[in-house]
Amino acid sequence: MAKAKMLTGCRAAAEGAKAAEVEVICSYPIRPYTAIMMELAKMVANGELNAEFIHGEGEHAQVSVVLGACAAGARAYTGSSGVGVTYAMEVYSPMAGGRYPVQMSIADRTLDPPGDFGSEHTDAMSTRDQGWLLGWACSPQEVYDNTLIAYRVGEDHRVMLPQMVCQDGYFISHIPDEVTLGEMSQVKEFLPPYRPIGPLSLTHPVSHGPQIRPDQGAPMDAMRAQTFLAVPKVIEEATADFNRIFGRNYDPFVEQYKLADAEIAFFIMGAHANTARAAVDRLRKQGVKAGMARLRWVRPWPTHQLAAALGHVKAIGVIETSTSYGGAMRGGNLIHELRASLYDLDDRPLVTSFMGGLGGETIWPADFDHIAKVLTQAVKEKKVRNYVQWLGM
Amino acid sequence: MQAFDYKFQQLDPVKSFKRVPGPEMYVPGHRTCAGCGPALNYRLVAKAAGKDTIFIGPTGCMYVANASYLCTPYAVSWIHAQITNGGAVASGIEAAFKVAMRKGRHDGPFPNIIVMAGDGGTVDIGLQAMSAMMYRNHKVLFICYDNESYANTGVQTSPMTPYGAATTFTPPGKEIPEGKTLFPKNAPQLVIGGHPAVKYVATTTIAHPLDLMNKVRKALSQPGPTFLHMLAPCPKGWLFDEKMTREMARLAVETGMWSMYEWENGVYKYTNVPKKYKPVGEYMKHQGRFAHLKPEHIAKMQAFVDEKIKQVSQPIPVAAPVPGKQ
Amino acid sequence: MAKELPGYGTIDVPKDRVVPFGAVTPAPVCQQDLFRTSNWRIVRPVKDDEKCTRCLICYLSCPDACWVYKEEEDVMEWVNNFCKGCQICIQECPSGALTAVPELDFPDGVARLDKPF
Numbered sequence: 001m002a003k004a005k006m007l008t009g010c011r012a013a014a015e016g017a018k019a020a021e022v023e024v025i026c027s028y029p030i031r032p033y034t035a036i037m038m039e040l041a042k043m044v045a046n047g048e049l050n051a052e053f054i055h056g057e058g059e060h061a062q063v064s065v066v067l068g069a070c071a072a073g074a075r076a077y078t079g080s081s082g083v084g085v086t087y088a089m090e091v092y093s094p095m096a097g098g099r100y101p102v103q104m105s106i107a108d109r110t111l112d113p114p115g116d117f118g119s120e121h122t123d124a125m126s127t128r129d130q131g132w133l134l135g136w137a138c139s140p141q142e143v144y145d146n147t148l149i150a151y152r153v154g155e156d157h158r159v160m161l162p163q164m165v166c167q168d169g170y171f172i173s174h175i176p177d178e179v180t181l182g183e184m185s186q187v188k189e190f191l192p193p194y195r196p197i198g199p200l201s202l203t204h205p206v207s208h209g210p211q212i213r214p215d216q217g218a219p220m221d222a223m224r225a226q227t228f229l230a231v232p233k234v235i236e237e238a239t240a241d242f243n244r245i246f247g248r249n250y251d252p253f254v255e256q257y258k259l260a261d262a263e264i265a266f267f268i269m270g271a272h273a274n275t276a277r278a279a280v281d282r283l284r285k286q287g288v289k290a291g292m293a294r295l296r297w298v299r300p301w302p303t304h305q306l307a308a309a310l311g312h313v314k315a316i317g318v319i320e321t322s323t324s325y326g327g328a329m330r331g332g333n334l335i336h337e338l339r340a341s342l343y344d345l346d347d348r349p350l351v352t353s354f355m356g357g358l359g360g361e362t363i364w365p366a367d368f369d370h371i372a373k374v375l376t377q378a379v380k381e382k383k384v385r386n387y388v389q390w391l392g393m
Numbered sequence: 394m395q396a397f398d399y400k401f402q403q404l405d406p407v408k409s410f411k412r413v414p415g416p417e418m419y420v421p422g423h424r425t426c427a428g429c430g431p432a433l434n435y436r437l438v439a440k441a442a443g444k445d446t447i448f449i450g451p452t453g454c455m456y457v458a459n460a461s462y463l464c465t466p467y468a469v470s471w472i473h474a475q476i477t478n479g480g481a482v483a484s485g486i487e488a489a490f491k492v493a494m495r496k497g498r499h500d501g502p503f504p505n506i507i508v509m510a511g512d513g514g515t516v517d518i519g520l521q522a523m524s525a526m527m528y529r530n531h532k533v534l535f536i537c538y539d540n541e542s543y544a545n546t547g548v549q550t551s552p553m554t555p556y557g558a559a560t561t562f563t564p565p566g567k568e569i570p571e572g573k574t575l576f577p578k579n580a581p582q583l584v585i586g587g588h589p590a591v592k593y594v595a596t597t598t599i600a601h602p603l604d605l606m607n608k609v610r611k612a613l614s615q616p617g618p619t620f621l622h623m624l625a626p627c628p629k630g631w632l633f634d635e636k637m638t639r640e641m642a643r644l645a646v647e648t649g650m651w652s653m654y655e656w657e658n659g660v661y662k663y664t665n666v667p668k669k670y671k672p673v674g675e676y677m678k679h680q681g682r683f684a685h686l687k688p689e690h691i692a693k694m695q696a697f698v699d700e701k702i703k704q705v706s707q708p709i710p711v712a713a714p715v716p717g718k719q
Numbered sequence: 720m721a722k723e724l725p726g727y728g729t730i731d732v733p734k735d736r737v738v739p740f741g742a743v744t745p746a747p748v749c750q751q752d753l754f755r756t757s758n759w760r761i762v763r764p765v766k767d768d769e770k771c772t773r774c775l776i777c778y779l780s781c782p783d784a785c786w787v788y789k790e791e792e793d794v795m796e797w798v799n800n801f802c803k804g805c806q807i808c809i810q811e812c813p814s815g816a817l818t819a820v821p822e823l824d825f826p827d828g829v830a831r832l833d834k835p836f
Contacts, residue, residue, distance in 0.1 A: 023492040024485060050495060052488035056481070057525035064478035064522065068449070068485025071472050074492055076485065090475055099741035160741070198743040200470040200486060202445050202504055205746035209473030210460035212738055219732045220742070226730045307724055344724050410775040421783045421801035422751025427759060428805035432782035463738070464753040468746050602779040636806035639780055 007179040009172035012140040013079070013105045013165070014039035015179070016147025018049050019187045022077040022103075024069035026054045026062040030084040031117050032169040033107035037079065059084035063091040063104070070100040071208055073199035075151070078102065081169060082109030085123040089130075095162045096131030097224060098209060099197070101154035104132075105147065106166040107173040108270075110359055118360015119169035121270060121322035125298070125333045131224055133163040133231065134299040138255075138273045140177045143167045145248065148182070152191050152238045158230045160197060168321075170360055171271035182246055190245050231300045253302035254309050255294035258284065262291025264375040265310060265349075267338055268319040269295045272356065272363045276319070279368030290372055295334070303341045310342065315350040315375040320388075321357040331355055331388030350375075352384045356391040367391045397491060399532060400501030402445055404610040407603055414440050416468075423466040425458040428635025430625035430642070431538040433599045435459075435509060438536060438623075441606035442613060444469060446505040447486060451479035451519060453511035454545040454627075455538060470504075479508040479515075480522035480535060487531040505613045506533045512553035513543045516578045524583075527618045530590035534612045534619045537580055540627035548630040552578040555650070556697060557690050558682045560630075565685040572685060576697060584620045585656050592617040595655040598624040600642035601665070608655070624651050632681025644676040649698045652705060663705050673698050750801065756783065758829060760804025762819040764797065770816035771795055777808035777817065799827075 007015065013036045017025070025044070027037035043049040052069075056062040059080045066076035080088065085106060095102065106124045110116040121136070128134055133154055137143040143165065150163035167173055182190075198206050212220055232253075239252035255273070258280050259265060266276045273294040283290035293309055293316075295302075310316060320332025329335045335353040342348050354371050356363040370391070378384050407413055418439035425432035431454055439446070448471040450456045456473055459466055474482040487506050493499040508526075510519055515537035523535055542560055543549040550560040550573055557571045565572035581594050592615035597605040605623065612619035624642050628635035645651035646665050650673060653665040673695050677683040686694075764777075777786040777795065785798040786808060809817040822828040 023496075024488045026485070050492065052492055054484060054488055054529065057521055061478065061481040061522055061525060064475070064481035065485035065488070068472070068474075068482035069489040070485075071482075072447075072486040072489035072493075073498075074485075074489035076489075090477060094473075094475065097742065197740060200447050200472055202447075202470065205444075205468060205470045207460070207465040207467055207471045207744045207746055209742050210465050210744055211457060211462055212742065213462040213736075216463070216736055216738050219736045220738045222730045222732055223738060229727055229730075304724055410779065413775070413779065417749065417784050419784075420747050420750045421785060421798060422747065422754040422756070423783070424754060424756070425782060427803035428807055429782050433780070433807075436782060436784060437779070461754075463742075463744060464747065464751050465744065466747060466751045466754075468748060470746065636810040638782075638805075638807055639811055 002180055002183055004178040004180045006176040007140050008035065008174050008176045009137070009140040009143045009167045010035035010107060010174065011039055012144040012179050013147055013167070014043065015181055016144040017077050017105070018043055019182055020075065020148060020151050020191060021049070022051055023074040024052045024054065024066060024076045026056040026065040026078045028056045028059055028062050028080070028084065030059070030081050032109060032173045033079045033081040033105065035173065036105055036107070059088040060091060063088040063095065066102040067091060067095050067098070067100055070102045070196070071098070071200050073196040075194040076102040077105070079105035079107070081107050082123050083112050086111060086126055089127065092127050092130035092132060094209070097220070099160040100162060101160050101194070102162045103147065103150055103154065104162065104164045106164050107169045108166060109169045116359050117169065119171060119271070119321070120358055120360070121166070121333070124164050124166045125322045127164070128299055131161065132299060133161050133297070134166070135164070135297040136166045136270045136295065137172065138270055138294060140172060141179045143172065144179055144181065145242065145246070145250070148187065148191055149238050149242055153231070153234050155194050156234045157195070157197065159227065159234050161227065161231070168271035186245050190241060228300050232302065235297065250296070253297050253305045255296060256309050257292040257294070259291035259293055259309060259313070261289060263289040263314045263379065264372060265291045265293055265313045265316050266319060266368065266371065267293050267295070267310070267316050267334065269334065270321060272319060272321065275363055275365060276368060279365055279372070282365070283372050288372060288376065301337050301341070306338065306341045307345060310349060311345050313349045314379045317371045317375050318351065318353040319356050319363065319371070320353050323358070329353055329387035335387070350378045350384045352378065352386065353388045354391050355388060363391065399503040399616060400494070401614060402443070402502045402505065404443070404613055406607045406610060407441070410603070413606065414443065416444070418442065418444065418446065418468045420466045420468055423459045424461050425454065426629050426635065428628045428638045429458070430599050430627055430638045431455050431511070431540055433638070434538045434623050434625040437599065437602050437605050438507065438509070438609050439467070439469070441609040442505045442507060445502050446507060447471070449474050449479050449483045449486070449506070449508045451508070451510045451514035452476040453514055454540070455509055455511065457545050476514045477518050478522045479510045479519050480524070480526035483508045483533045483535070484526050484529060484531045487533050503532065508533065508535045510535065510537055511544070512537055512539045512541060512580070513551045516552050516580050516583060524588065527584055527588040527591050527620065530617050532617055534609070534621065536621045536623060538623050538625045539580070540625050540630055542627065542630045544627050544630045553580065556694055557686050559685060560682070570685070570687065571690050581620065581622045581656070588618070590617055591620065593619045593655070593657050596622045596651070596653055598642035598646060598651060598653070599626070600639045601653070604653070604664070630682070633679045637679060641676070641679065644671070644679070647671045648673045648676040649702045650676055652701065666705055670702060755800050756803050757800050760802055761822050762804045762806065763802060763822055763825070764806070764809050764817045765820045766795060766797065767816045768794065770814045772814050774813060776811050776813060780807045780811045
């Protein structure tokens, strides 16, 4: 069994890509994900990784280069942060609709304006309608693990979709934590080689992406939607396999921490879940029946799994580290889909949201205490006073 | 770093019309306009390149008109790219084949990887990707089929549209009598001027099929990035009778509106240099896009062409053989 | 606790509207029969074989590859199914062997396709 090393999230992502033996990498510098590419550059230069390392001319180019590489049959890898993620927006739908299972490793960063390096999830969340698989890690270990799991799920022939593997910038990307890397035998057992479907070939010529007939627009969309119906099962299988081979204990969609008998719960994604867990423990010691649900996949959104995990909770506080200006709750992105997931329950939990961690701020234990107070009050009053509040403001 | 063995294809020069390779790699059955210059261009390029080829097709006439609906006329592998990223997608394909050959998944030959981009996809919205590909030394041939406009969207101006041309974004009017007031970019010069890795750059037209095919083959035999600029007249956009497509290309060369040359290792070789250039009016009079111009505008165009012609050196025998009469 | 939650329904795409996986289609071999353009033309080129010098200029001028040189018979053959009647070949023929004849003059003129596409 391999020994644990202290690795940052960026380094862990690079190690995951190396374990996956990615073949074409396209880089472009933007904080804070750049370190992933710097690590991979060293690996390629030293001959540890047999890959083409292409210096893209921008993030739009990065995603375009890996699209071409994947269409030609290579396992391709790229990444970005912040406005780099949004700059490449044009290419996301062609990638997903073309069924090219590349992986993009995102270290979150606030979108401009202005140039703020802190982490917000809005960058990758803005792309959630484009048809990619999209998920978040809360530790460098999970970044490494998700890199392998995402390739396994994305390249499954029942799926064949590109994946975004996200981590909070700085908190995860730059702070080292214990990571146990897989042995080659474990990786090989878990992740088969990429088998492209109809790649650009000299012996079997194909045309990728002719115009479709006018009456095929809706069917094209419907068939893409249909694929997402098949994805959750593949995620469950892959996660179970991963847990077995690597000795982990991931719930495929939602990490449930002391949730089974919780009366109030934190619903959260990413780095600040680590503080949330400690807050749950503290509250439990004070006799408050608190719990935490940490979302691991945003696309596909685990509607039924969330209803099952959270249906019994009396009040849920959604911690939002992303913004959706003018949205229904005038806050972040998670609350809308969470409320939608719980809507059809007979006894709906109360749901409110808390904007926290924006601009890369720390969410303090005291903040979680405050959230718990608000939730407890809501349970007493049997109602939510506001859809959203802004921590510290 | 070990040099990569590209396992080059054997692409000999085509010495005569009778020796033109028979198989069509751009087959009949596409929705391009009758008399389409770019379509003829594609056909000749595909013939010269042969079956071990992968085309990248950024959005444009040579995508939309060819690929409607759910079928294409490419007998070789082809992939649609965005109008923005032809050079980038091609770079990824090239890299994937290099890895596949290094790992023994593909025996060779290295495919001809050819981007067929319109003028917009080359020097305007596609400029960044094209330039980066030239810089990164990928073994890719980037071809600009120049119909001097964004034709597919209904003929809008591009940076290659000539001065004085009417397009739907440069309509002539009381305030702007010429229509287009700007002079075009010079695509081959953009490539030659700043990309140390580029191996070969040349210009040609659809009215010079052997020249075109041989320049394609010469480019594909280079161990790095190459660029070909091909004049492909557009009857719908330029407003001339569709049977005159080839004649327009010939007149462009005869008036100096278009120069035929190769550039390799810093050396220019000009060909098809007229002994006496015809006045630009001889070219412009056939085309409805210039019909609104006054003598002073034509004179301005003539002055621009006269400057361009000054750069042409004495004709030197070229490597790509050209038959006696075309 | 929970009544049965709604499902996602089923999606049944009619067979004739299905899009191939990833919009990847096989490449055509010699011609793209899904796009016959013969009904575009209003004239067709007619060849006077005695004037034809087999110079092959028509062969190299046609965007739609509608002139083929038959080597054994040493004759130029015209392709009916795809000629759009653009007349480039007629214009370019150096020996005047080609003339434009209205399509309606021919018994098989104005080839009609069953459907537009």
